[in-house]
Amino acid sequence: MNSALSEALAELPELVRAHLLVSGSAILIGVAVGLPLAIWAAGDRRARTPLLGLAGLIQTIPALALLALFYPMLLIAADVSGLAIPALGFLPALIALSLYALLPILRNGVAALQGVDPAVLEAADGVGMTRRQRLTMVELPLGAPVILAGIRTAAVWTIGAATLATTVGQSSLGNLIFSGLQTENWVRVLVGCAAAAALALAVDGLLALVESGLARRSRWRIRLGLAGIAAALGLAFLPIAAAGGGGETVVIGAKNFSEQYILASVIERRLQAAGYRTERRDNLGSTVAYEALAAGDIDVYVDYSGTLWTNILQRRDTPPPEAMRAALAEALRTRNGVRLLGPLGFENAYALAMRGERARALGVRTLDDLAGPAPRLRLGADLEFLTRPEWRSVREAYGLRFAEQRSYSPTFMYRAIADGSADVISAFSSDGRIAALDLVLLADPRRALPSYDAVLLVSPDHSEDRRLVEALRPLIGAIPVERMREANLMVDRDDDKMTPAEAARWLDPFTGRN
Amino acid sequence: MTSPPLVELEGLTRRYGDRAALERVSLNIGSGEFVALVGPSGSGKTTLLKSINRLVEPDEGIIRLGGRDVCERPVAELRRGIGYVFQGIGLFPHMDVAENIWMVPRLSGAAATGRDARVAELLELVALPPEFASRMPRALSGGQAQRVGVARALAAGPKLMLMDEPFGALDPVTRDDLGRAYRSVHDRLGLTTIMVTHDMAEALLLADRVVVLIDGRIRADATPAALVSGWNDPDVQALIEVPRRQAQALARLTP
Numbered sequence: 001m002n003s004a005l006s007e008a009l010a011e012l013p014e015l016v017r018a019h020l021l022v023s024g025s026a027i028l029i030g031v032a033v034g035l036p037l038a039i040w041a042a043g044d045r046r047a048r049t050p051l052l053g054l055a056g057l058i059q060t061i062p063a064l065a066l067l068a069l070f071y072p073m074l075l076i077a078a079d080v081s082g083l084a085i086p087a088l089g090f091l092p093a094l095i096a097l098s099l100y101a102l103l104p105i106l107r108n109g110v111a112a113l114q115g116v117d118p119a120v121l122e123a124a125d126g127v128g129m130t131r132r133q134r135l136t137m138v139e140l141p142l143g144a145p146v147i148l149a150g151i152r153t154a155a156v157w158t159i160g161a162a163t164l165a166t167t168v169g170q171s172s173l174g175n176l177i178f179s180g181l182q183t184e185n186w187v188r189v190l191v192g193c194a195a196a197a198a199l200a201l202a203v204d205g206l207l208a209l210v211e212s213g214l215a216r217r218s219r220w221r222i223r224l225g226l227a228g229i230a231a232a233l234g235l236a237f238l239p240i241a242a243a244g245g246g247g248e249t250v251v252i253g254a255k256n257f258s259e260q261y262i263l264a265s266v267i268e269r270r271l272q273a274a275g276y277r278t279e280r281r282d283n284l285g286s287t288v289a290y291e292a293l294a295a296g297d298i299d300v301y302v303d304y305s306g307t308l309w310t311n312i313l314q315r316r317d318t319p320p321p322e323a324m325r326a327a328l329a330e331a332l333r334t335r336n337g338v339r340l341l342g343p344l345g346f347e348n349a350y351a352l353a354m355r356g357e358r359a360r361a362l363g364v365r366t367l368d369d370l371a372g373p374a375p376r377l378r379l380g381a382d383l384e385f386l387t388r389p390e391w392r393s394v395r396e397a398y399g400l401r402f403a404e405q406r407s408y409s410p411t412f413m414y415r416a417i418a419d420g421s422a423d424v425i426s427a428f429s430s431d432g433r434i435a436a437l438d439l440v441l442l443a444d445p446r447r448a449l450p451s452y453d454a455v456l457l458v459s460p461d462h463s464e465d466r467r468l469v470e471a472l473r474p475l476i477g478a479i480p481v482e483r484m485r486e487a488n489l490m491v492d493r494d495d496d497k498m499t500p501a502e503a504a505r506w507l508d509p510f511t512g513r514n
Numbered sequence: 515m516t517s518p519p520l521v522e523l524e525g526l527t528r529r530y531g532d533r534a535a536l537e538r539v540s541l542n543i544g545s546g547e548f549v550a551l552v553g554p555s556g557s558g559k560t561t562l563l564k565s566i567n568r569l570v571e572p573d574e575g576i577i578r579l580g581g582r583d584v585c586e587r588p589v590a591e592l593r594r595g596i597g598y599v600f601q602g603i604g605l606f607p608h609m610d611v612a613e614n615i616w617m618v619p620r621l622s623g624a625a626a627t628g629r630d631a632r633v634a635e636l637l638e639l640v641a642l643p644p645e646f647a648s649r650m651p652r653a654l655s656g657g658q659a660q661r662v663g664v665a666r667a668l669a670a671g672p673k674l675m676l677m678d679e680p681f682g683a684l685d686p687v688t689r690d691d692l693g694r695a696y697r698s699v700h701d702r703l704g705l706t707t708i709m710v711t712h713d714m715a716e717a718l719l720l721a722d723r724v725v726v727l728i729d730g731r732i733r734a735d736a737t738p739a740a741l742v743s744g745w746n747d748p749d750v751q752a753l754i755e756v757p758r759r760q761a762q763a764l765a766r767l768t769p
Binding site for chain 2: 117118119120121122123124125126127128129130133137138141142217
């Protein structure tokens with residue numbers, strides 16, 4: 001069996017459990033909130049329109065945006081209330097998914113209750129049922145098929161949308177999909193999609209069994225369906241007891257590209273060797289990752305000095321690397337209590353790159369040299385480069401004007417320079433494809449671009465944790481850029497692809513020494 | 515009437531917008547009477563009937579049942595003591611015939627041990643075979659369903675039966691059949707029945723007493739015989755004319 005598949009399958013049980021936990025809880029909350037609201041709305045015309053409108057409005061927000069919205073909202077809530085509300089992970093995912101589950105349950109619930117034959121309601125009143133008896137003995141049983149159809153819709157949506165919970169740091173089957181997309185590891189993407197689809201179909205099937213049981217007054221169908229659902233939830237709520245006894249758990253963050261996955265795996269290997277249990281929060285957005293560390297939602301991750309300098313400290317100057325790191329360490333400590341442990345030894349900088357032969361033919365070695373031929377050349381950039389302050393300062397410092405500028409996702413940007421659709425690209429200096437495609441990085445003599453040393457950051461809670469710091473310190477200065485490039489290439493290349501964990505084993509400077 | 519009336523209505527008024535469905539209606543109904551409420555559509559007869567079990571709340575007036583104001587008791591308890599049958603029938607579609615019939619005793623907290631015997635007894639009373647107990651309502655014809663509706667209304671042994679166009683949706687033969695069957699149940703059990711109908715012939719043939727409502731007022735209150743022999747009100751007379759002319763026409767057809 002190929003290693004990507006076996007690795008994905010090994011992660012599967014825990015991800016299925018996490019996926020069921022977050023989506024199952026969301027559906028339960030959706031039912032617990034949605035049904036009473038439906039009962040209220042069905043009986044009260046003034047409540048109905050605003051409630052259904054609000055639920056419909058929530059539904060129009062893309063699920064990904066809804067999840068992303070709860071991160072800042074919970075940060076603010078934690079700030080205002082002074083409570084330790086976790087802004088990342090289970091809570092924001094649960095709230096967003098519960099809201100998402102609400103509409104079909106509410107809408108079908110209202111339709112179910114309003115759809116009960118008026119003659120039957122008149123009979124219920126006529127025989128002397130109280131409002132509550134009428135609801136429980138007549139309206140809910142008669143509305144049950146439509147109510148259940150709503151719950152089925154909500155379950156399928158929620159299980160699908162729960163894959164997006166990965167982006168706010170809640171483990172789910174999305175972990176496989178997102179990391180697979182980033183590293184172009186389609187086996188992982190397929191395993192993640194197939195598992196999420198199978199889960200949705202299985203839950204839908206069990207609920208369909210309950211629904212048909214209600215319609216046919218068949219108790220065994222109802223019991224079997226409910227037992228299946230209860231078993232699934234029971235498994236999901238089981239604690240992760242089997243995850244290796246004892247040891248404190250450290251949460252490692254990673255942004256959404258190959259190098260970050262590999263480095264997170266290297267850190268994980270170090271910490272496990274030191275006796276820690278580890279958890280991962282992959283695919284965090286650039287600013288989310290830092291805020292999550294500052295808030296203690298993650299304990300350690302790798303960021304880049306220039307990114308922190310411009311994004312977090314809002315600085316526009318470009319001091320030399322050592323000075324920048326020192327200033328950064330001081331600023332992050334006073335600002336959030338975050339500890340900058342030190343540089344890993346390589347830089348992942350924005351740099352303009354050209355194919356070697358083309359650069360030699362044009363006599364271009366530095367950005368100064370590029371200014372002359374630039375009006376005849378085409379620039380390919382990644383999706384954010386052209387809007388970043390770095391591009392503005394490079395453009396102004398060297399007076400660069402290109403014949404054409406285009407944005408690509410990183411993979412396609414490298415394809416574009418390989419097949420000649422672009423002459424210059426905004427490369428990442430630690431990218432393995434630089435060597436593989438024989439690209440040269442153009443020097444930046446005017447220091448328009450800040451340095452982007454990879455630095456190890458530790459959360460405020462662990463900044464004085466000696467054992468943790470000692471476990472991580474050996475990584476400082478231990479990863480030269482050539483090795484990082486090679487490890488990145490192992491994951492990014494098309495043939496003989498490795499998984500980030502395999503690349504991490506190769507990259508880990510202490511492999512074999514444990 | 516020597517005993518006090520079972521049902522007393524006093525100055526009953528009910529308005530829908532600025533249209534009055536009932537205009538200061540007073541009426542006494544004695545125990546054991548079979549009273550038909552007749553009138554054209556919108557005359558207020560259904561409003562009057564439903565005021566008694568409080569499915570409609572009047573704007574003004576008092577209703578007493580056995581001498582007690584109907585508003586004194588919790589509404590659910592009041593309704594459990596009154597049989598109610600209506601055109602829509604409204605059998606609970608997710609319950610079988612026995613569960614439907616046993617509903618009022620169940621709501622009143624009767625022990626389930628007496629259920630099967632009582633259901634069989636009630637099915638017999640409305641002339642349905644005992645094996646109907648386990649049938650679902652959707653498996654019944656219209657006439658059978660309304661027989662179950664009557665059995666359900668009788669289950670807790672009420673003294674008063676309120677019937678709102680009970681046989682209105684049935685075909686003429688079934689309707690006639692059920693009407694006469696119910697009349698015999700009324701007599702056998704010594705019930706008091708108030709039945710709304712827009713069919714004057716049905717009223718004249720089934721009831722002991724016919725109350726004609728037009729535009730929210732009582733315009734006639736008499737025995738069928740007295741009404742048929744002529745009434746000094748052109749609107750009432752017009753209502754009675756229809757079945758009488760039909761009867762005469764039918765008589766002429768007989769050789």
